[in-house]
Amino acid sequence: MAKTVVLERKPLSFSERTYLPQIATGLKTTFSNMFKPKVTLQYPEEKPVIPNNYRGVPTLVKDPNGREKCVSCQLCEFVCPPKAIRITPGSVPEDQDDREHVEKAPQEFEINMLRCIYCGYCQEVCPEEAIFLQDEYSSSGFTREEMINNKEKLYELGGTIPDRHYKWDKKKEAETDGNTH
Amino acid sequence: MNAVDLLFWLFAVLSVGGGLSMVFSRHPVSAAMFMIVSLVGVAALFVLLESFFLAILQVLVYAGAVMVLFLFIIMLLDVGPEAGKGKLSHFKTGIFGLLATVLLVGILLTLGNSYDSLALDQSIWPELSESKDGASHSLPFSTKVSSFGYGLMTKYMLPIQVSGFMLLAAMVGVIILSKKTPDREDLK
Amino acid sequence: MMEWMPQGLWFEVCLKVFFAFMMVGAVMTMAGYSVLAERKVSAWMQGRVGPNRTVLPFVEYIPIFGPLLKKLGMFQPLADGLKFLFKEEIVPGHVNKFYYYLAPLIALVPALTTMTVLPFGQMYWNDGTVSTLALADLEVGILFVFAVSSLGVYGIALAGWSSNSKYSFLGGIRSSAQMISYELAMGLSLLPVFLWVCAPGSSESGLSLSAIANSQSGGAWLFLVQPLSALIFLIALFAETNRLPFDMPESETDLVGGFHTEYGSFKFGIFFVAEYAHIVIGSAIFTVIFLGGWHFLPFIEDPWPANWIGSLLGVGWFLAKTIFLIFFFIWVRWTLPRFRYDQVMHLGWSKLLPLALVNLIVYLLIVTVIDQNAAANL
Numbered sequence: 001m002a003k004t005v006v007l008e009r010k011p012l013s014f015s016e017r018t019y020l021p022q023i024a025t026g027l028k029t030t031f032s033n034m035f036k037p038k039v040t041l042q043y044p045e046e047k048p049v050i051p052n053n054y055r056g057v058p059t060l061v062k063d064p065n066g067r068e069k070c071v072s073c074q075l076c077e078f079v080c081p082p083k084a085i086r087i088t089p090g091s092v093p094e095d096q097d098d099r100e101h102v103e104k105a106p107q108e109f110e111i112n113m114l115r116c117i118y119c120g121y122c123q124e125v126c127p128e129e130a131i132f133l134q135d136e137y138s139s140s141g142f143t144r145e146e147m148i149n150n151k152e153k154l155y156e157l158g159g160t161i162p163d164r165h166y167k168w169d170k171k172k173e174a175e176t177d178g179n180t181h
Numbered sequence: 182m183n184a185v186d187l188l189f190w191l192f193a194v195l196s197v198g199g200g201l202s203m204v205f206s207r208h209p210v211s212a213a214m215f216m217i218v219s220l221v222g223v224a225a226l227f228v229l230l231e232s233f234f235l236a237i238l239q240v241l242v243y244a245g246a247v248m249v250l251f252l253f254i255i256m257l258l259d260v261g262p263e264a265g266k267g268k269l270s271h272f273k274t275g276i277f278g279l280l281a282t283v284l285l286v287g288i289l290l291t292l293g294n295s296y297d298s299l300a301l302d303q304s305i306w307p308e309l310s311e312s313k314d315g316a317s318h319s320l321p322f323s324t325k326v327s328s329f330g331y332g333l334m335t336k337y338m339l340p341i342q343v344s345g346f347m348l349l350a351a352m353v354g355v356i357i358l359s360k361k362t363p364d365r366e367d368l369k
Numbered sequence: 370m371m372e373w374m375p376q377g378l379w380f381e382v383c384l385k386v387f388f389a390f391m392m393v394g395a396v397m398t399m400a401g402y403s404v405l406a407e408r409k410v411s412a413w414m415q416g417r418v419g420p421n422r423t424v425l426p427f428v429e430y431i432p433i434f435g436p437l438l439k440k441l442g443m444f445q446p447l448a449d450g451l452k453f454l455f456k457e458e459i460v461p462g463h464v465n466k467f468y469y470y471l472a473p474l475i476a477l478v479p480a481l482t483t484m485t486v487l488p489f490g491q492m493y494w495n496d497g498t499v500s501t502l503a504l505a506d507l508e509v510g511i512l513f514v515f516a517v518s519s520l521g522v523y524g525i526a527l528a529g530w531s532s533n534s535k536y537s538f539l540g541g542i543r544s545s546a547q548m549i550s551y552e553l554a555m556g557l558s559l560l561p562v563f564l565w566v567c568a569p570g571s572s573e574s575g576l577s578l579s580a581i582a583n584s585q586s587g588g589a590w591l592f593l594v595q596p597l598s599a600l601i602f603l604i605a606l607f608a609e610t611n612r613l614p615f616d617m618p619e620s621e622t623d624l625v626g627g628f629h630t631e632y633g634s635f636k637f638g639i640f641f642v643a644e645y646a647h648i649v650i651g652s653a654i655f656t657v658i659f660l661g662g663w664h665f666l667p668f669i670e671d672p673w674p675a676n677w678i679g680s681l682l683g684v685g686w687f688l689a690k691t692i693f694l695i696f697f698f699i700w701v702r703w704t705l706p707r708f709r710y711d712q713v714m715h716l717g718w719s720k721l722l723p724l725a726l727v728n729l730i731v732y733l734l735i736v737t738v739i740d741q742n743a744a745a746n747l
């Protein structure tokens with residue numbers, strides 16, 4: 001059984017009852033704080049360090065060959081809880097050499113940043129690793145229309161990130177090896 | 182009429198007007214504020230007489246302390262414009278009015294008769310007694326603080342002691358009245 | 370028909386009015402910059418940098434100096450004042466209009482009136498005479514300060530009452546009770562000081578502020594002679610200026626904004642400036658009474674020459690002491706937590722007042738003994 005020990009509180013001494021020594025100590029603390037380095041970040045000029053797993057604005061990325069990775073499967077559109085994503089699927093023209101074997105591509109891809117809740121489901125669900133929530137955190141605009149990111153804007157924000165798979169290259173190799181799926 | 186006269190009339194109107202407005206205003210807060218105006222006006226008249234000490238005491242004691250308590254109580258009790266209405270019958274009001282008139286006339290008559298004898302050359306200031314080093318000198322009439330103090334501590338020693346005693350009695354009375362005695366119920 | 374006003378008097382009156390404007394300008398500027406100091410010092414004590422962005426366009430391009438001023442936020446008071454001017458003027462529907470408009474004025478006017486008797490230096494004239502620099506060096510200066518500053522409570526009480534809202538009302542009531550309570554201790558704490566200075570045999574008499582300051586020239590400062598009086602006066606000063614730890618009337622955590630909850634825009638600005646003007650004047654008066662005024666350090670004669678340079682240095686030294694005290698006000702505010710209301714009343718009535726009384730009696734005895742000895746030696 002737990003044992004309760006009642007501690008007698010010592011009666012305050014005279015100097016403690018005047019509070020003056022305590023006040024002096026407090027004043028000393030605040031005074032010494034004045035000369036310590038400041039923690040303020042001068043925001044627009046100094047930006048905070050963004051950690052790698054930060055979930056910022058969702059963006060579309062291209063592979064290192066400069067091809068768009070999105071195949072407009074629309075999974076992100078379906079999974080998006082606030083229905084912020086709208087995709088118009090489109091096909092890839094046959095005659096584009098650098099986009100051989102790319103099956104499909106979005107004709108238009110819109111993310112409404114007024115609706116987006118930065119949940120990251122789109123990134124999680126994407127089978128092509130084409131949509132990423134990156135380190136961009138301040139999106140602003142003067143009108144509602146400005147806040148809808150279209151395809152160009154999304155690719156501009158996303159840029160290129162290293163790819164582990166090179167899916168389209170592998171497909172091309174497979175075909176030259178005579179192994180069409 | 183010179184500038185000082187103009188100031189005198191200004192402050193005279195201020196103090197009398199403030200007093201009248203105090204009596205006639207319906208709302209207690211307004212009445213209190215008018216009374217402050219009146220008191221400050223009187224203080225300004227003291228300043229015109231070059232009696233700064235009296236003027237400042239007037240403001241300090243009446244406007245600064247007593248009226249704050251008045252205002253405080255008015256606000257705390259939330260007394261509205263209707264307070265005190267219909268408490269007095271016309272008969273009683275008439276009697277009080279008559280008494281006030283008699284008092285006013287009496288004061289005016291007394292002041293009118295004794296006005297000449299109040300001239301400053303026949304000083305109403307006390308003949309001050311010898312100072313402690315034995316040399317006898319009397320302070321001339323002045324409005325300086327030191328002469329006030331000197332007068333209070335010499336000629337008016339008894340009155341100041343008596344008034345101090347009365348204030349002490351009042352203070353003790355307040356302490357007795359406001360003190361909660363747990364066994365008062367038993368006494369009944 | 371008497372002459373309206375003698376020719377010489379006109380000049381004198383105009384000069385006085387000019388000086389009065391100068392003085393109001395100086396005190397208001399100091400009040401404005403106290404607000405900045407409050408923001409800056411609080412920021413520094415909390416590890417922040419405080420306002421450092423406001424700048425006038427042409428000042429920004431001065432090398433070194435311009436960015437420094439910007440970094441110190443020197444133009445922030447200007448921006449703050451303009452903000453108060455240009456905000457929407459809102460008058461709630463439930464207020465008593467007349468007193469609602471009157472209250473800020475009543476709060477500001479006493480704060481600015483007390484400065485008339487405030488001495489801030491000495492003028493050494495070429496012919497060897499010395500005169501005090503003050504708008505009016507009254508013989509009863511300290512009483513004048515008490516009298517006028519006691520009128521300031523009406524501003525707060527009326528603001529609380531006329532706003533017709535419970536928070537404002539509570540703030541007003543608390544403030545008036547607090548100010549009445551601490552006025553007593555404040556006055557009592559100064560009595561021994563004047564007893565000491567006006568002792569028979571000394572050349573000073575009366576209750577003049579300049580006499581008090583001059584009595585400390587080359588000798589001990591009064592806060593060394595009477596530390597207890599200085600302490601009580603300082604605590605009461607904090608209470609009278611409604612500063613933390615005594616900011617009962619505002620106490621934003623339990624009363625929203627206290628007496629100025631219903632005030633906005635420029636009317637709130639006036640309350641704000643009045644509060645800081647009180648601090649400036651209070652610091653100056655404490656400097657005059659306990660910190661030797663415009664005189665150099667205790668036990669050291671003024672090192673500056675007795676000419677206009679000395680006058681300027683004296684005024685500067687006085688300002689330096691006052692600014693240090695303003696800093697002290699801010700420093701204490703960001704160090705101590707707020708008292709509970711009953712603690713404030715308890716401290717005022719059953720601690721400070723008896724202490725002030727005991728202090729008075731002890732010094733009465735000391736002064737009497739000294740006087741008796743002096744009389745016996747004569």
